Amino acid sequence: METTDKIRVVEQYVEAFANHDMGIIRHMFAGNATVEDPLGTPAHEGLEAVCAFYEGAMKMNVTLALTGTPRCAGNAVAFPFQAKMANTVIDVIDVFEFNDEGKVVSMKAYWGPENMTS
Amino acid sequence: METTDKIRVVEQYVEAFANHDMGIIRHMFAGNATVEDPLGTPAHEGLEAVCAFYEGAMKMNVTLALTGTPRCAGNAVAFPFQAKMANTVIDVIDVFEFNDEGKVVSMKAYWGPENMTS
Numbered sequence: 374m375e376t377t378d379k380i381r382v383v384e385q386y387v388e389a390f391a392n393h394d395m396g397i398i399r400h401m402f403a404g405n406a407t408v409e410d411p412l413g414t415p416a417h418e419g420l421e422a423v424c425a426f427y428e429g430a431m432k433m434n435v436t437l438a439l440t441g442t443p444r445c446a447g448n449a450v451a452f453p454f455q456a457k458m459a460n461t462v463i464d465v466i467d468v469f470e471f472n473d474e475g476k477v478v479s480m481k482a483y484w485g486p487e488n489m490t491s
Numbered sequence: 492m493e494t495t496d497k498i499r500v501v502e503q504y505v506e507a508f509a510n511h512d513m514g515i516i517r518h519m520f521a522g523n524a525t526v527e528d529p530l531g532t533p534a535h536e537g538l539e540a541v542c543a544f545y546e547g548a549m550k551m552n553v554t555l556a557l558t559g560t561p562r563c564a565g566n567a568v569a570f571p572f573q574a575k576m577a578n579t580v581i582d583v584i585d586v587f588e589f590n591d592e593g594k595v596v597s598m599k600a601y602w603g604p605e606n607m608t609s
Contacts, residue, residue, distance in 0.1 A: 376605055413565025440559060441571050444584045444601035447531025451584040451601035453559050453571045466562045466569040466584060468601070483562035483569035483586070487494055 374475050379450040380443050382469065382477065387437045387454070390430070398427045403476035410482035423480075433458050440464070448472075456484075464488040492593050497568040500587065500595065501561045505572070511549045517542055521594035528600035541598075551576050558582070566590075574602075582606040 382401055389397035399420065402408075408417040408426055417426045435458045443452040449470045456463045463484050470479040500519055507515035517538065520526075526535040526544055535544045553576045561570040567588045574581045581602050588597040 376603055409565075411564035412567055442582050442606060444582060444606055445603045446529035446599075446601045447527075449530055449601065451569070451586070453584065464560050464562060466571065468569070468586065483564045483567065485494055485563045488560060488562055 374448070374471050376445045378475060379445045379469070379471065382471075382475075383439075383443045383450060383452050387439065389427075390435055390437045393431045395424060395428060395431070399424055401477050402480075403472050403474070403478040406476070406478050406480070408480045408482075410480070411484050412481045461489055461491045463490075492566070492589050494563045496593060497563045497587070497589065498561050500589075500593075501557075501568060501570050505555045505557065507545075508549065508553055508555045513542060513546060513549070516545045519595050520598075521590050521592070521596040524594070524596050524598070526598045526600075528598070529602050530599045579607060579609045581608075 385397050385401060402420055402423050404420050406420055406423050408423050417423050435456050437454050437456055439452060439454045441453040443450050449468055451466060451468045453466050456465050465482055465484040468481045469477045472478040503515050503519060520538055520541050522538045524538055524541050526541050535541050553574055555572050555574055557570060557572045559571040561568050567586055569584060569586045571584050574583050583600055583602040586599045587595045590596040
């Protein structure tokens with residue numbers, strides 16, 4: 374998978390939140406995708422569970438703003454961003470792993486209480 | 492493992508590069524640690540191989556500067572930084588996973604050619 378394709382997925386992910394576009398989410402994740410947000414909490418397993426998780430986030434009007442350039446390596450991309458909702462901002466790093474079809478098969482979000490400001 | 496302990500390890504890691512202090516590196520990694528830098532390249536497996544890798548980096552006078560706050564979640568911490576050497580700067584995200592003894596058992600570095608500037 375080309376670096377430019379990985380970065381495009383990250384950009385579309387930000388766009389999905391901005392526009393409440395679940396079509397992007399449904400298209401970018403693999404059928405067997407897992408999402409841990411944050412890491413250490415029970416994973417959302419499978420595309421339907423993943424989509425349900427993101428629908429919930431979009432109902433909370435979460436928006437994302439990159440705070441650095443995406444870093445591509447191996448089958449993955451890691452990127453730093455701020456998630457903003459109501460009066461709260463969370464500094465997050467997400468790691469996407471891609472399968473051979475270019476779909477995100479694993480998403481892990483790294484953040485904790487100490488990364489939240491309001 | 493407490494969040495403050497994870498962040499302290501990140502700070503010591505930066506300090507190790509600044510002071511060419513291999514004692515910090517040897518103390519922070521587990522005996523069975525693996526390092527992939529960048530992800531997708533052959534892993535350095537075991538403490539001696541890990542230390543040999545870092546000794547090489549220190550001979551190149553690499554220094555690290557955090558570019559955002561460490562994000563702790565589950566058994567891990569992810570943090571964005573710049574690695575600087577000679578005239579080159581690389582934007583990197585590292586992910587450390589800790590074992591039950593608080594030692595780093597897995598380090599994965601995310602960066603690629605597009606993250607290098609000179």
